[in-house]
Amino acid sequence: MEFNEIRTATIPVQLEDGSIVRIEVSKTGREDIALDPKPFKQVTDALEGIVNAIAVPIGKVNPRKATVKFGMEIAIESGQLTAVLVKGTSKANLEITLEWGS
Template sequence: MASEKIIPLRLSDGETIKVEVTQIGEQPVSSETRIFKKATGIIKSVANDVAETLKEVDKTVKPDKFSVTFGLEIAVESGELTALIVKGTGKANLEITMEWGE
């Protein structure tokens, strides 16, 4: 069962922030400071995949405008940071909006 805990994360500029993370699996989450950059690689991968897909959508359905909103939940699995795309109210998800003019 997943549980939440607040841990410190060190940013690229050396600043430290506190983040609520979800524990996945049996290993307890320690309060050691982790490097946030390790979890942000997933953001780049998701954004690249979504952008590539939307380029194809733009060629076929030709919306006048579209936007993408996605959010991630930070989790700790086997002591390492990971990011999850989650759904539900109060949680992050993937939302794509397309608009066509009249």
């Protein structure tokens, strides 16, 4: 698999139900990427961990409403898919809004 100038490639990824989707990934190291489908479970496990790490402390402060916005890039590292928090339109990786009151 050959990467373009911005170091991304489109690769096949297998979902847990067996479906194959193609996603664009960033290359973080110096390795070739095989064309065999990569399991997406590592990415969904990372997403679940991130959401739980944010939800637990938000639940402790018990806001009326909570909004969390973040970007996640999918990268290839050592031949495996990796989830990476990325910058969105602001300078922070996470944007969290909490509201209390009526």
